[in-house]
Amino acid sequence: MWVYLIEIARRGVPALLDTTPQQGMLMASLVIAIVRVAAVTLLGVTVVLWTHGFGPSLGL
Numbered sequence: 861m862w863v864y865l866i867e868i869a870r871r872g873v874p875a876l877l878d879t880t881p882q883q884g885m886l887m888a889s890l891v892i893a894i895v896r897v898a899a900v901t902l903l904g905v906t907v908v909l910w911t912h913g914f915g916p917s918l919g920l
Contacts, residue, residue, distance in 0.1 A: 870884065
């Protein structure tokens with residue numbers, strides 16, 4: 861899945877922002893890195909909140 865996302869970003873960012881392919885690859889890599897960091901951060905926040913009792917009630 862990440863391979864397709866990287867390929868779409870690599871081709872789309874230079875066309876969208878009217879930049880060179882080298883700058884587009886750099887920007888696409890930066891966007892993908894930020895999204896991955898945000899996903900891991902959200903996962904960590906979810907774990908912390910669930911351990912403090914803010915999770916769903918599963919009826920167990």
